[in-house]
Amino acid sequence: WGSICDYRHDESKPCSVDLGNETAWVEGGATLGETYHAIADSSGIHGFSAGSCPTVGTGGHIGGGSFGFLSRKYGLAADNVIDALLLNAKGELLDRQAMGEDVFWAIRGGGGGIWGIVYAWKIKLLKVPKTVTSFIVSRPSTKAHVANLVNKWQHVAPNLEGDMYLSCAVGAGLPQAKSIGISATFNGFFLGRKRGAVLILGRVFAELGVAEEACKEMSWIESVLFFSGLGDGAIVSDLKNRYLHDKHYFKAKSDYLRNPISLTGIRTAIDILEKQPKGYIIMDPYGGIMNNISNDSIAFPHRYGNLYTIQHLVEWHQEEKNRSNEYREWIRDFYDAMASHVSWGPRAAYVNYMDFDLGVMELINTSVLSEDTVEMARVWGEKYFLNNYDRLVKAKTLIDPNNVFKNQQGIPPSTTTGLKARTF
Template sequence: MRVLSPKKLVCFLSIVVLLSLPCTASATNSAQSTFVHCLVNHSDHSHPIKEAIFTPNNPSFSSLLQAYIRNLRSNTSTTRKPFIIITALHVSHVQASVVCAQRHNLHMKIQGGGHDYEGASYVAEVPFFLLDMFNLRSIDVDIETETALVQAGATLGEVYYRIAEKSKIHGFPAGVCPTVGVGGHISGAGYGNMMRKYGVSVDNVIDAQIIDVQGRLLDRESMGEDLFWAITGAGGASFGVIISYTLKLVRVPENVTVFEVKKTFEKNATNMVYNWQHVAPNIDNELFIRLILEVINGSENGRKTIRATFIALFLGDSKSLISLMNERFPQLGLKQSQCIETSWLQSLLFWDNMDIAATPLEILLERQAKSLKYLKRKSDYVKEPISKEGWEGIWKKMIELENGVMYFNPYGGRMAEIPSTETPFPHRDGNLWKIQYQANWYESGKDVEDHYINTIRELHKYMTPFVSKNPRQAFINYKDLDLGINHHGMKSYFEGRVYGVNYFKDNFNRLVQIKTKVDPGNFFRNEQSIPILSHIGRVRMVTEKSLKNSILFCLFPINLVMARKGLMF
């Protein structure tokens, strides 16, 4: 081994140190200037992009960055910030961003409503710029064709309000949080309290516009059915930048009925929850009954207890609802006085914990969240009813942990009628309900964060015997980095498969093939995006398919030798 002299060693180490130093401010400014110059040259000159570009030196930079961050965990003093924010004002601004980012090898994050639970749409471990879509939010409702052309930056509240402006008997099946952005919500499948009647959001999408990796604006016809299929349930950020969706509106009654009933453990909650699980997925499709379980202070000496909340939307009048509940779910003891008849639009206020009588409908046009908090979410799917003993064990565990809330959303109805391969969203037939685990807190600090996150992880772990297995299914719109992170290196396919199978089951491999075809350089990527298929990934995919068919010999010659000797099968 050759040994360097002390003088040469010092010189070598000095070079290493210099090369490892971060870029100077001058170099950073030069890179920004070059990128901005590229943006200007590649955008439509009739729609100047300069007004949409914000650097950290701009006084509006911080307020723009803060405006759509919903999870305070992704907004700390140590969180990496983008070096530029582009608030696209025109489609050409999106096209320029894609083209110039690739030309200068820059990492791009795409933000819509900001409700990404893990902040993956606006936070990165590497230097990045932010493409914010909130200005592209036009909504064109056509009642004659029962459709709406909605740009990705619109919020669900805005969509609902604009539909109701044109018709009192039309709606759209999507989420009940009005500040959620359309682009992320729908591209990840979307769901709401009409899914038992009309399926998830993407089941009611008939067209889309996307900017692909080449900067082209494509619709369903020009992008092809494979790419259209991929962006209706797998998250659009893996394949391009969603510009708009064309939605098929659904019919709703002029008056719907909502109710909320709360019961504690002491007031027979166990029996009600046990019966709910048999009724909710099998009752009339017009009725959706969500169950919320949480720990509260009981009436006896301040001891902790479990409260079960049943909150429902019925696409009909209260008299019909009472008759149906008396027949199918008498254990709840629903009374006429607990029912509220209202318009479908106003029912959304009820579901967002607002006073229907005192709250103006225009609040649905508000784009800011009512409050900000630190949060962690996880998800599960349940295929078999849980015994009373099982529920009592869950109560005990929740009381022991003291924190953590579980939301149970029943399936059945239309959800059970659509094949799991119709869209990338595979969690349809065979599931009784979906669980969302919630942990919310308002104090900052690592110790506090660790406490709440570990609590929700422990509750999730406790639920293992009761939920889906092989894989343990999860919902992509409830993004959970505990399932795995992709570093987009040589092991990208293998890292992606860890979380990808949980989110997409058997649809994962088709998504990988589409991704590899439309974005072979893996430009559109994030911590849990669909990976491209490298050579080693292709071998793995072929191997998995062969294993399912028990045809291993062509891939592993040694198996042939062992088989001949009677050592296999």
């Protein structure tokens, strides 16, 4: 026996906004761009805290936590979910009360595609000023100077007030730089006018040299477009487009930093990046309200004490697909080279940057006992979820004891056989 789920995306209304209660229902199939556009269409002083890529779907993205430009002020997208509709393996549509608090806890930050099908999220709308400030500045320079900028950034960005977000990307082929060579790109966002942003940065990060001329004042939804990567000439309505036209391959890995990287470690990273212009790193600062939310308030555990996260990336186009193995091996070597410079116990990772190098579950029939499978999945489960892993196993056992919703890095229930883990 099988079942068919009619899970149609309503393109006419992917997000229903209730301004009176400052909430919205967002379809699991809606993209972030559609969600942001619908909110801004209803209010000029509300936004939402999620990622910057407009074509990403909310169903899995929010399920993994979802960090973005407003997260230092308001927390993750998952922190701002107050209800959900979840289709379980029996075909029942469950709201928060029906699924129970253990499962509702798990679906917020415990990963997508594991618990059931998220039909919709009920989210809190977040207050934003009518005018915000955004900037993107590129700083190509010598390796030594870029290393010093990155070193200063890691001591400044996590300690900025929650109204300010400042990320840093480093690579030898960043699009904001005019030519190949090591550079750092800084994305800045401030909930206020540019004079305030420049005053703050001038006081704590004068070396970056951000002037008012580099800053743009705009509405919140215009800032979403500004950082969307949609390119010059894009307009706000383009955020509703569900597909990217510039398609490419990429491989990503992630780290969390609880202590600053030494200057030696930064130089090591830059030396490696200099040799591969298709590789780069993005560092997103934590701190702000993230330090005030407990590690087990929802399933996402990376809170107090985390300074920032690193996304290690390598990208290549379709015409180079014959070199895919080469690029994947390069980023694995880069990740290994940084091992002594990042946080351990365990070496944590972000589930929304799913990394099969951490280990996978082979979805085949086998005689492996369920308790052994739970321990096998712990290899990657504790890297993504730290001490929340065992509670996630309990929630999985409650909502999906037969493991109908499974994937290669899923959370196995404590009652399932028929899976085999493979680690690297």
